[in-house]
Amino acid sequence: MKLRLLVLALFLANVFYALWAQGALAAWGLQPKAVHEPQWLAQQLQPQALALRQDSKLRQQAQRLNPTQCLLSPLLDTALAQKMEALAASNLPAGSWQSLPINTPGQWMLYMGRYPNEAALAKKRQELERLRISPIEAAPTEYQPGLSLGYFDNAEQAQAALSQMQARGVRNAQIVTLKAAVQGVHIRIDQATEAIRLELAKMRPVLQAQEFAPCS
Incomplete structure (x- = not known):
């Protein structure tokens, strides 16, 4: 008899709990309390706050896979x-x-030298002065001891000046290219x-x- 009463009591307790948990007894003021977890809600992702961004590592990887470089062609003549x-x-x-x-212009020099010593250089200067050759200047350092009889922007002018000097009695003068002209096109x-x-x-x-x- 006691066992039957115990089983019946457990059954009624389960039924009561089920009704209470589902809110069926709310009309009598019997219902479970709502559970709020503000901390959990704060941690939820908000889709409207998400923004697409490109990872810098992905950009760097893309640059490594397809890098760019500044390239320059050799100097090309007109036809090429x-x-x-x-x-x-x-x-x-x-x-x-x-x-x-x-289009970089060159430079040519009408040159006399090199002489074995300063005495020979001075003697040649005196000879040129007697011929009334002008200008007579010291040649650049790398051409010393020597004399310059003029600088020219193109080889044709230098050749014309050399012919004039030879006609006036100047011997052993020569044309020296100080800087070659550069003409062409780079791509x-x-x-x-x-x-x-x-x-x-x-x-x-x-x-x-x-x-x-x-x-x-």
């Missing part, structure tokens, strides 16, 4: 420059390259990607075994 410009226009991205004309690519470098490799036969080099 025209061929390379046509190839660049056809095979390289628009705006990725530019032609840089180079410059400021940001050469791997794809551009592959296209440049195809142009090597036109460059006659020359290659683009890093910009200095």
